[in-house]
Amino acid sequence: DTGVSQNPRHKITKRGQNVTFRCDPISEHNRLYWYRQTLGQGPEFLTYFQNEAQLEKSRLLSDRFSAERPKGSFSTLEIQRTEQGDSAMYLCASSLRAATTEQYFGPGTRLTVT
């Protein structure tokens, strides 16, 4: 068990460019979550997968955001036409199936849009 990993750790991009982040969950976890965290705030829920199915999406997830988990293993989060307001830490977490279980977080990807 190597924990949840995220790549890249840091991304600097110019406004209007597209970016893609990757998350590799703990191997036996079938639930995967994406959050966004800005300075002074707690993580804000973006979306959730159970295996390959995307079951919940936040209203925060505008049309410019898309997430996939094609084989129920790793996941990608893409932001199209980035805006300065997208600058944040993007966190990925995974958990076992039961709703009572805790989530295990990756180190995050820090996005800076210039």
Place this chain on the structure above:
Amino acid sequence: AQSVAQPEDQVNVAEGNPLTVKCTYSVSGNPYLFWYVQYPNRGLQFLLKYITGDNLVKGSYGFEAEFNKSQTSFHLKKPSALVSDSALYFCAVRDPSGGYQKVTFGTGTKLQVIP
């Protein structure tokens, strides 16, 4: 809708003294409650959770939390603070009655343990 509030942005405590980090919640059903800790440049780490049963739950690193349904609170406590406990602490809630898996986090409380 579910929500959680952490009324203190920062808590300062002397090393060796007991510490309390406050959390209150709002849900329509029976809550699942969690505490996480975030160290600088690291991801959130799970500390403890309340699902059902005994109102006092024990977790990692000597932390414990008390669930109080009448006060809708889930305060984090530790009998004797260590300098290494200095970090950002987040309370989180999930309301399973709505059928959703979304977890709502508080805004965090920075704990500063003074040597």
